[in-house]
Amino acid sequence: MAIPKAARIEKSEPINSETKLLTLAMPAGEPLGFTGGQYVIVNTNIPLPGGKIAKRAYSILSSDQEQAKFQIAVKKIGEGPGSNYMHETQIGAELPFSGPWGQFVMDNDDSSKVLLLATDTGITAALGLIQSAKFKERSKGSRLLWLAESSEYFLPQTFVRNMVAGAVRFDLEIIPSVNHPERFRKAQIILKTALEEWQPQSMFLSGDGALLYPFQEELVNRGVAEKQIKLECFFNNPFKKVAA
Ligand SMILES: Cc1cc2nc3c(=O)[nH]c(=O)nc-3n(C[C@H](O)[C@H](O)[C@H](O)COP(=O)(O)OP(=O)(O)OC[C@H]3O[C@@H](n4cnc5c(N)ncnc54)[C@H](O)[C@@H]3O)c2cc1C
Structure with missing residues (x-):
């Protein structure tokens, strides 16, 4: 309650x-x-x-x-x-x-090789998680990939870098804005390229549900265990029926 x-x-x-x-x-x-x-x-x-x-x-x-x-x-x-x-x-x-x-937190059975994939305003959940005592203790060598429409979108890149302060490798990738017809395809290419280079054992996805739910499905198809993927949808939630 x-x-x-x-x-x-x-x-x-x-x-x-x-x-x-x-x-x-x-x-x-x-x-x-x-x-x-x-x-x-x-x-x-x-x-x-x-x-x-x-x-x-x-x-x-x-x-x-x-x-x-x-x-x-x-x-x-x-x-x-x-x-x-x-x-x-x-x-x-x-x-x-x-x-x-919320359940978007580091659990004891989460592996230490973590990819945090945040889109848009979803970066806040990723930054909160990265700064948590549990994450700091267990996740050396993890990565944060932020997909946003510009380096000045919402939180400036320098602000994010200062918050991350070397705790994880941080990359910002620019994608088209919400509702742009090329947005999904471009974001999907970025994710695929990242996964070819580096295979995480746990994933934390936060932000746009229109991108993240299909990505979650793709990750499961690639063999990432379902319980190792946590998703916090900020908007475009396919499971939300009525806006309030
Ligand atoms: C778990 C969770 C955590 C969140 N954390 C944050 C946060 O840290 N900072 C923050 O600014 N927002 C965050 N949000 C989004 C926030 O709850 C509101 O949806 C947002 O502030 C818009 O509310 P509104 O009443 O102004 O507009 P609404 O009238 O509710 O929204 C208008 C439309 O914009 C969509 N929308 C919401 N966010 C975005 C976005 N970033 N880009 C494009 N469309 C969007 C909504 O889904 C809706 O369709 C979070 C959402 C969830 C579910």
């Missing part, structure tokens, strides 16, 4: 014109109790046309070694209620949320 919580917005920093980095402080410094790779669900209290309230998931970007404060990065998506609400929030305001949620 979702237990309602609230965190105070301590900082709200524009990273660029489309991205805000929010630092959230738990009341009385109590620990959130999250593991790197998990997310929170923010209750915007904004009613949607069907009457439901807009609640939106945001992966925790900061390291799980700090639990009393955490960071999320939000990309503004058109006129979307959730991302605009997050961009407009003011320092000092209380942000209602539930969580932490």
Whole structure:
């Protein structure tokens, strides 16, 4: 059951014109109790046309070694209620949320040769995971491959490099934007090329479901065990029936 919580917005920093980095402080410094790779669900209290309230998931970007404060990065998506609400929030305001949620975490039986494949805003889940205590302890020699439409998309490449800080090999590959007819084919070629060069034992996929679900199927067909592939879909989720 979702237990309602609230965190105070301590900082709200524009990273660029489309991205805000929010630092959230738990009341009385109590620990959130999250593991790197998990997310929170923010209750915007904004009613949607069907009457439901807009609640939106945001992966925790900061390291799980700090639990009393955490960071999320939000990309503004058109006129979307959730991302605009997050961009407009003011320092000092209380942000209602539930969580932490999600299984996108390093398990004891995950192998140490990990490929993190993130598309678009899915980079936040990968960065949260890479910074987790468990990942740091077990995954030397792992790789992060980020597919995004430009080196300035959402989080600048330099920002990501600083966060990764040599913990994994990091490559950014440019792919066409969401809904571009060539996007899937180009992303598929990049993945195939990466796999020809290097075979991971575990995979963490985060971001666009329209790319990642077919990739998951392809990886299973190539012999990667299903339980060694974790997927966190941020958008284009084929299993989501109604937007809320
Ligand atoms: C587990 C999880 C973690 C997430 N973590 C983050 C995060 O760390 N940072 C972040 O900015 N967002 C994250 N998201 C996406 C976020 O929850 C919202 O979907 C996003 O902020 C848009 O909400 P909205 O209400 O503004 O727009 P909506 O009206 O809900 O969305 C408009 C449309 O844009 C699509 N969309 C959402 N994100 C993108 C994108 N990147 N590119 C193209 N289309 C998109 C939606 O699927 C929808 O079709 C995450 C989603 C999930 C499920």
